[in-house]
Amino acid sequence: MKKNKDNFELFVKNNINKIKKNKKFNNKSKEWSLLASKIKYHYNFNWLGLPIIKFPTDILVMQEIIWKVKPDVIIETGVARGGSLIFFASLIQLINKKGKVIGIDIDIRKKNELAIKKHPLYKNIKLLNGSSTSKKITNKLIKKLSNKKVIVVLDSLHTEEHVLKELEIYSKIVSKKSYLIVQDTFVEFFPKNHFKNRPWDKGNNPLTAVKKFLKNNKNFIVDKKISSKIGITENPMGYLIKKND
Numbered sequence: 045m046k047k048n049k050d051n052f053e054l055f056v057k058n059n060i061n062k063i064k065k066n067k068k069f070n071n072k073s074k075e076w077s078l079l080a081s082k083i084k085y086h087y088n089f090n091w092l093g094l095p096i097i098k099f100p101t102d103i104l105v106m107q108e109i110i111w112k113v114k115p116d117v118i119i120e121t122g123v124a125r126g127g128s129l130i131f132f133a134s135l136i137q138l139i140n141k142k143g144k145v146i147g148i149d150i151d152i153r154k155k156n157e158l159a160i161k162k163h164p165l166y167k168n169i170k171l172l173n174g175s176s177t178s179k180k181i182t183n184k185l186i187k188k189l190s191n192k193k194v195i196v197v198l199d200s201l202h203t204e205e206h207v208l209k210e211l212e213i214y215s216k217i218v219s220k221k222s223y224l225i226v227q228d229t230f231v232e233f234f235p236k237n238h239f240k241n242r243p244w245d246k247g248n249n250p251l252t253a254v255k256k257f258l259k260n261n262k263n264f265i266v267d268k269k270i271s272s273k274i275g276i277t278e279n280p281m282g283y284l285i286k287k288n289d
């Protein structure tokens with residue numbers, strides 16, 4: 045039995061190494077990701093009844109991370125319609141019934157707030173209304189969560205300035221051997237001026253923020269295994285691990 049398991053793990057490891065070098069697969073995945081975003085494919089899905097705005101492969105990988113880290117708390121900046129909070133809450137319920145998901149948004153619409161509050165998983169969720177970089181919110185979080193195992197997902201305003209500020213703040217809150225996940229780094233691969241009426245663009249987005257952050261924060265590294273295997277993603281170089289030292 046053990047022999048089979050080891051063989052399968054070895055097969056997957058070799059398979060990921062092959063996929064990493066497969067230019068055709070990786071180019072087509074990038075091309076597909078950009079087209080899918082353009083046609084708003086990622087708006088099409090719900091998690092336990094509420095809309096979640098993420099690619100299915102990113103949701104799958106986040107599930108792997110959550111199961112591996114087994115956090116007490118997951119923080120997400122950017123709530124929108126609440127499906128991602130429900131997704132995180134459904135997993136945290138399995139791991140730790142008292143676990144919490146904290147959602148921070150500057151503009152939680154009444155209809156969305158009501159839907160989240162009516163959901164059976166709301167008991168594991170806390171909604172905070174305000175900017176993800178407001179001192180009033182983040183100082184409290186820093187104090188309260190110092191002894192907790194925390195994963196953070198940044199999915200709010202996708203400008204370099206804002207994401208860099210979030211990275212500086214939330215890198216202190218995320219625990220060692222856990223993850224700081226930065227959404228929408230793929231904006232860097234769109235043509236310039238692709239995003240009409242958005243303050244982010246090629247050259248000013250979550251990936252440019254991640255690159256600046258990593259230069260000065262050697263205790264964070266990109267999870268290379270995820271980068272090698274995921275193919276289709278909104279978050280290339282966006283899965284950061286906080287090292288143990």
Ligand SMILES: C[S@@+](CC[C@H](N)C(=O)[O-])C[C@H]1O[C@@H](n2cnc3c(N)ncnc32)[C@H](O)[C@@H]1O
Pocket residue numbers: 095096097098120121122123124125126127128148149150151152174175176177199200201
């Ligand atoms: C892409 S949506 C979030 C999607 C959600 N995480 C999901 O996966 O379904 C971005 C959200 O960020 C919020 N937002 C924009 N600026 C913000 C800020 N400074 N602080 C917190 N939230 C912000 C918007 O109101 C919007 O609801």
